[in-house]
Amino acid sequence: MKVGIVCPYSWDAPGGVRSHVADLALALMGHGHEVSVLAPVDDGIDLPEWVVNGGRPVAVPYNGSVARVNFGFGATMAVRRWIQEGDFDVLHVHEPVAPGLSMLACWVARGPMVATWHSSHARSRILSAGYYIAQTAMEKLSGRIAVSEQARRTLVGHLGGDAVLIPNGVQVAHYSTGARLDLVDPTRPSIMFLGRVDEPRKGFAVLLSALPTLLEAVPNLQVLVVGPGDIDGLRSELDPRMAAHIEFLGRVSDEVKAAALRSVDVYVAPHTGGESFGIVLIEAMAARTAVVASDIPAFRQVLEEGVSGALFESENPQALAAQVIRVLVDPAARAELEAQGWRRVQEYDWNVVVDDVIAVYESVTVGGEKVTTDLRGQIVGRLGGRST
């Protein structure tokens, strides 16, 4: 099958949707499909041959922050040309109601089209104001996918209509095999935090409050902190006795992140909310590391209510400490969590997940129609024939 995928966010900037698109494209190609990805590109260096440059994104204020998007006549022409040259059997757009290439693709294409919703958010102004635009785009889509129950609820709540749930995939092998970090002493118990240290939702403060209790029970504990933020400021405020146990890695590459996850005994996720899916938990499980996470809805679902990872009451440092200590001091409990996590993560491997995506493609392409541009305007298009 020839698949055209549209990614609305810049190919050069790391991000959830962008890596989802890249992994999906690779998995589809692994299954023998032909893939072309259209994405905004900033400098265009080192583009894989299956990525088509959709132009430079422009920063504009949108929905209370600044979004970098492609719009206007030039962008529309680029999308149109890509669709005409691609001769796709199915068009797969991501985040179709955010302004950008995806929305344009919905606008100018006709034929078998599928869309994936990634984000979950409270009702936003644009979705209400642009309801009519969104509704028309929605009707053109033959299939809708949501990556999480929360994302699906956003879609159902805002626009009506349903979607099939296909979770994010993970390249399990990327996490399960490879080197460990030398920085982590394998003879000492170790835990890890991942995320911005100064973003309250990531819950680093909860972990810090639990640290004295943790050190009391496990005096030779190592704490690995991976993620950007004001690390120097944080370190200067820390009690030196505690700081001695913490390694700050700052922002790291995907490779180092995977190696870090492989190296530690327990991954701790003290997030206090705002996570729609919990991909970090899955990455940790793929690295065969035991997971201890707060009991926010997304995590409870991924961890099967505590079967494939331990849960503690969100924002409660004592509950966090109790669970982490239990898992650290009992090798059998830890091995059980690692095994359960490893079993769970197989369901999220891209090679499995992509089967469901292909099932969606197949169910919208039975007509055998190709994706073409909707050059005929809506009025002319209608005169062109009702029965086609």
Next chain:
Amino acid sequence: MNVVILGAIGLFLLLLAWYLSNTAGRLDRLHRKIDISRLALDAQLLRRSSVAIELSSSGIFDPATSMLLADAAHHARTASDADDAARSRAESDLTAALDAALQYPQDVAEVRRDPAGAELLDELEASIRRVEISRRFLNDAVRACRQLRGQRAARWFWLAGRTALPQSWEMDDTPPLGLGPRSSQ
């Protein structure tokens, strides 16, 4: 004065024409989407009953289970010419029969041990998942279409032409318990 009124009427008519044509275009698109979803669902239901018949005649199951499965699958197949209500009943019955046959994970594991059985189960799982997907897309398009056709403009101006009011497809498509959690997501 006359010119202003005439202009206003003209503008109104123009806007009305644009709106009607636009709505008709949307309806047309929805009807096509429904047709395609129906085709997809039809193909997957046939695929599912074929696999069920193969499973029943493969000698993997005990005679009683084989009989139940074969009977349900046969009814589902022959019902493909019947009216929608009868067919969806027959398909739901097949779902129940499949669930009865593949209720326990250990039984499923037993079937999987046989290479031919594993192949049939994979095929069955794929068709069950696709039935779920196609049915969801179909019902979604039907809901949107019925909503649009319920609007005054669509009713007064006969924008749907003679196309019959589309019906949603109701059936039990729960995957058998023994096949595990993956397909139930």
